[in-house]
Amino acid sequence: MSQLFHPASNALSRFLIAGALCGIAVISTLAYAYFRSDYFTHRSLTQQQPIPFSHAHHVSGLGIECQYCHTTVEVSSYAGIPNTETCMSCHSQIWTNAAYLAPLRESLRTGNRLRWTRVNDLPDYVFFNHSIHIKKGIGCESCHGRVDKMPLMSKGHSLQMGWCLDCHRDPGKFIRPREEVYSMGYVPNPSQEVVGKKLVAAYDAKPKTDCYTCHR
Amino acid sequence: MPALRQLDPLERPPVIGEDVRYEDVNRRIAGIVTAPTSKGWLIGFGVAFLFVMLFMAAVTYLFARGIGIWGVNVPVAWGFAIVNFVWWIGIGHAGTLISAILLLLHQEWRTSINRFTEAMTLFAVACAGVFPILHLGRPWFFYWLFPYPSEMQIWPQFRSPLMWDVFAVSTYGTVSLLFWYVGLIPDFATMRDLAQTRGKRLLWGVFALGWRGSAHHWKQYQMAYLLLAGLATPLVVSVHSIVSLDFSVGIVPGWHSTIFPPYFVAGAIFSGFAMVVTLILPIRHFYHLEDFITIRHLDNMAKILLVTGLIVGYGYLMETFIAWYSGNIFERFMVLNRIFGPYWWVWAIVIFCNVMTPQIFWSKRMRVNLPVLFAASLAINVGMWVERYMIVVVSLHRDFMPGAWGMYSGTFWDWSTLLGTFGLFLALLFLFIRGIPMLSMAELRELVPSPRKERK
């Protein structure tokens, strides 16, 4: 018997070749999906925070305006994180000895700053400016998501470059009236296409996709 | 048999030894692979491997510290890495040229060296291929040079010759590999059927893909091989043309020149054949292949060296002439600076090795004088490397603004990377010689008188 291979090997060899080709396709598809997945971008991932602060409670529950805490959002690149005193302006009156607010009171007593973990973070080579986005009618919600539905803060969107470009290429899809900038769950009326076109013209919202717009 | 004799009516040395019999092909060529490992091979491979280790060390340190460990600077932002890249790619050209173009030209003398030179091509391309990645400031982002759907929605920039390089070199590597493998299939089958142990037979059998040598096989096979040759021919020309565009697309005096593509291709063949000669002479000697690689081959290769050498010389001449004729002060200064500037010695070496050396091949006695041939081929290899050094470094170090001029010299790490790739190249070559029939048996059989089996 001088046959070297089993008869099945013919079928097998061809199957293996086909399999290898399919494998490449599958792997690249998986990679594509992975780098856009919430798992990779940390979207809707909540971080360990010194105080379990609930935007849901403060925004939708108490209806506190965004700028009440994020004071510099209209004037500066940074929106601003409330300092201890801002928090205490209410919490010296209410929940004055809630256990989970202990770090806050501690901070006021000792003067040690609270150390929050960043949720919406951009790389150091990206220069984002809040004031201009507010000015041009881009709502908090458009980037940060339904903060009013977040018991614990998490990223509303991937914040990847491609995601930024979606809006910078066609702001009409996201722009809203300035008075609606801070509102959550804003519904365009009549429709975003119509409103968007009007507002883009009205606010002269011509975002650039030049590199220097964000990278310097 | 007579058919063969007619192939060259002139009295030239035959392309294969007179007394080579049909079965000698199997015995002597397959024999090299099946024979036990020789001490000489071990030593040779060991030495080559040491240099591979040096290469590894250099690359590790490079990735750890950054390309600052090389001599590159501003204005000379490209140095050894690009020089080596271009040089290796050039060497990679002889193989495909011999296999493809000479095949189309029915130069049957190619038959006994094409397998070997194709292998040389592959390994040279492999050595060249590492440099575009090594020379990056941030090599870990090399994949940004491939068009893939990134989440940044940003893409490569296809106006850059470097992008053309990426495609040219990878295509060249792939096609050469296919070409080489297709050529190997029948020989793998031979090895499968000659092999003694079942294990070996299985191994060879996998690569042979069940080749039976039927007339159908041969028909399709020859068709495919011919087509591949037809594809490889424009490819081999295009690849070094594109590599030359890396320079001629740039505006640097000494780069920005339309003569580059032809002149680079010629240079590539020039250095490629020089390398073939350099390698084939010792192998021919150690493995007693005088019957298969005859004086005829060497004679022909020497002639090609002469011709391509002349073309390259013409390139130098035209560059100089155009510089003067153009009236462009930058071009003129570039030429003068090459000849009389701080790097005058580079120019001198180039002229001596690439223009003067090949002239000795006008004489037949020199062409067939092995020591001379060997020495000359070595000189040309060096010369062609230095030529690339001249093009890259000497053009860059003094371009437009004297206030920004500078000097360049390779560092310890530059040299070890270069030597390292020598090691890589030779190591691969040794493995090839040991593991794969280095001449195409299937094709050689067509050149020897056909057998007549004794009836039992």
Add this chain to the structure above:
Amino acid sequence: MNDQRIWGLLAEFDSPEALIRAAKAANEQGYVHFDAFSPSPLEGLSEVVRLRRPWMPRIVLISGLSGGASGFLLQWWISAAAYPLDVGGRPLFSWPAFIPVTFELTILFAAFGSLIGMLMLNGLPAPYHPVFNVPQFRSATTDGFFLAIESRDEQFRLDETLRFLESLNPLEINRIAP
């Protein structure tokens, strides 16, 4: 014995010339499903052995064209549509710069086409094949010259075919087990 139980007959000849003569003869006899095996391609065999029309050139042409087209379109889309960037004042669709890559991809795809075409048309890879059942066949890739006539040929009659083959005075004849 029953001719259904064999794949065919394999005759070995002493020289290429003999093989070619045998093949011619088989052809004249009207055999269709026969094949000749030799360690290297033999002039004159190819026209004897009836082949399906050569698909290879078409396969290569098509794959080559598709490669070129996809390459060119990719570059156009990337440079002019996906993220248009002003690069050195060049037009977004600067087609001359796109030629090299287009060309390279044409060659690449065509080359793959020719390899895959060759394998497919030859039914390779086929590590298993009935002819390998004949131990002598091992020499077919070194110095043996064989003619095989398959039993599926409607002219195939074991005894006749056997007789016919002997008439070509081969070195020996073997049955090929299925």
Add this chain to the structure above:
Amino acid sequence: MGNPVFVQIENSTGRQAPRYWRTLAEYRNKESLAEQSSAEFTHAIDDPSPMQVGRRTVLSYLAASAGLAGLSACTSLPEREIVPFVQQPEYLVPGKPRYYATAMQMGDRVVGLLAETHLGRPTKLEGNPSHPASLGATGIFAQAEILTLWDPDRAATVRRGRNTSTWAAFAIEAGHLRERMQRDQGRGFRLLTGAVRSPSMLATIGELLRQFPEARWHTFEAARREEPAAAGSPSSGNPPVPVYRIAAADAIVSLDADFLHGMPGSLAHAREFASRRRPSAEQPSMNRLYVAEPTPSVTGSCADHRLAARCDSIPAIAGVLREELGLPSQGPAASRGLGAEAREWVRKAAADLQRNRGRSLVIPGEFQPALVHQLANQMNAFLGNEGSTVVWADADTGGLSSEPGTLQSLVEDMEAGAVNTLLILDTNPAYSAPEAKRVAQAMEKVALRLHAGLYETETSRLCHWNLPMAHFLESWGDLRAFDGTCSIVQPTIRPLKGQKPALEILATVLGAPLMTDAEIVRNHWRREAASNRESEAAEFDLFWRRSLRDGVIRRGILFNSEVSAVGSRAPVENGPAVGRAVAPPIPSDSKIELVFRPDPTLYDGRYASNGWLQELPKPITSLTWGNAALISAGTAGRLGLESGDAVEIGLGGRSIEIPVWIVPGHAENSVVLHLGNGREKAGGGRVGVDVNPLRTWGAEWNVRGATIRKLGHQVPLAARQHHQNMENRDLIRSWTLDEALSKEKAASAALKPELLSLYPERPVRDGPQWGMSIDLSACIGCGACTIACQAENNISVVGAEEVRRGRIMHWIRLDTYFEGDPSAPGIYHQPVPCMQCENAPCEVVCPVGATAHSEEGLNQMVYNRCVGTRYCSNNCPYKVRRFNFFQYADYETGSLKGQRNPDVSVRSRGVMEKCTYCVQRIEAAKIRSKVNDQPIADGQIVTACQQVCPTEAIVFGNIADPGSKVSRAKSGSRNYTLLDELNTRPRTSYLACVRNPGNDLAELRESEGGTV
């Protein structure tokens, strides 16, 4: 050999460029280019061994000069923190910079500054436009101070001997000291300071001397020649100080005075000088500058007539000039001794001075002896320049009766054992004084030695107490500028490591350890106010707040007599007294003279640990990281020396080893040596050669009779520019005034070739189009733009080894070229930033699109996309791109992170970088204008280089707006672009340099006839 070919080239160039010689080596032996090249080859970088790659010696400098947060685009997201305030100052808006007016002193120079702070971190210093000594500009030192502030090598802890101590412990020590001094009236107590320009400091010292009558105060400035202060003034205690009005002068003669760069008020001088160097149809006139000096200075490089003269021949030249002007003097006519060219120069200068009586100016060099100053004053008086081009300001003595003593007298007293306590305030005689060793030995005799300073120095090593002093950006103070204007120095940050300001340290000695510097200064000015009309608190607060805001104390609010009383008291009367002195003899040129000058970038060595200044190419020579003995080509030829050759310079038994550097236009037989190098106790260790050992009292500034011995080996010097010849290329256009005016008349657009392109023209875009214009006629080559850019854009320092290998990172480099005869060359400067080409060659070759064009015409460089092929750099004809060959930016050193500009990425290893037209400032302005709905006004956006430039040579703006300054600058006929034949269409263009040699002798004679 190649010679004939080469000659053909030189003749066959298309343009009428002046005939340039190549390197000096070639000039000497034109015969063989090969030799020339080999001479050049000596500058080649030889293979560095892997160990050298480590650059250990400079790592600590790198530390003082590198960066934060990388670009290594990390795929796994890092976790980072947000740390809000506990109580946020309401004025503080994160993400918006704040500016504070303050002022700095260096030696006698005082500059008003604006300090930019981010979240309370000072990150950048700019000039204060309303300060007379700044006018909005700053010099290199002010730019570098920000790095000094954050320098991790600064003194941080109180030390007693070797051991660390505390301020409390020092207060106790001071208490004991004070008790003793109260007993003995402070006998044997000596205070040694640098130049004091601070009124409140003077007052405090005055207070000290009043409390302890036996105590003495000495001052020592290493880079100041003592006598000239007194020159030409009545012998009484407080000499007036000359203030020059350069703008008013049509003819200026500088007797070895680097008044554009190296003098108090030089920023103002430069501004005024440049204002007269921009001829146009409207203003066709131009001033003319004569300079006589040993080695080309910044001022000399701008001269219309420059004379390379030995330092010790300047007095003679001054004498001859005075004679030539026709002032009476006894003694032999000095002119006979002078060389031909010198006499020629003097005659021309004299003629011009005569012609421009009242509109001319003679400026004596600050390192020239009193005699030269006296002669200059007489000439100015004689020419009627008093009150017009030179005025006299009162020197501030803070009401002190007596002049401070000198270091020399202090040393003598110490040697005599008359000193038991020595308090040194931030001066370093043990290194920088002549006969420093003697100073050190003398100090050993003092029982108690205290030192307060920014750094631990050679001097502090000899002291029992080391008190870390606060940086001026950390402390309150006040400073008096060259013209008498006072500014309040206000802190921008708390002392980083609890250092204390000098004022508080003195207060501690005075027994008020709790007194803060703020109180001291405020009280001082309250007293000042009290001594004047309005003294009510309200008035004072108004005055105080306004002074803080403006950075200048408005005269008139407080004072009846202006602080900078531009005094009418011209000290001419005593002129003749000096005039009777015999004109000085002409020195014989045969003997080699040594000339000592402060280092152009390190000054007296106080900046030795400042990486920015170490790496800033020195004007003219472009040397970095170390000094060389500057000599002339002729002298070098005689001694058989090449640049870089090590020599031994001997003088009276003392000697130093130092490499030489050949400088075209340098005086024969004269060797210029720079102080401030080779300090042992600075940053990463010794850089360069300390030349102090050659200096002695009485011969601090120049001395004759030195010997030079070739040692036969080369010292690798780190020069930025290796080739200072233009190779007949049209890089710097230099015209004479007549040429300029004629071209002005005949609109010489014909110069520009028609530029065609294969490609369709870009559609004209709306929105601003940025462009820059650099006026080579105004550029004096001071290098401030380079270092300002470094400060603004977080540019790394790379160290000597890397500079030597051609890896310097500066985004805007200063090319200096020589033209013509190497003994008297024309000298031209050209700042080269990124040209922002419209058809940028760099962009086309980038495989990943990391550099591309913006709609506003910027050539964008995206660091985080760059993979580092360096192809763009190769393809940049201007070679303005810089590459991070190593991880130059320092991510580790904490204190440096404070200095970074938060609006600019810190580049990581392996990426290309380059000038961006300060895009962070552009974008900030754009956003501001959009948010506030105001258009961007012309001149609202200034680049760092533009803002710092003392002569306003750099103009930036929107070229799409025809009315903008930059458009108007570009519209003139002097406008041209570099290498325009390449059709790169740069956005950065240059204005041709205009020189005003003017007068041929014929014209002179007849004008002389007129006047004499």
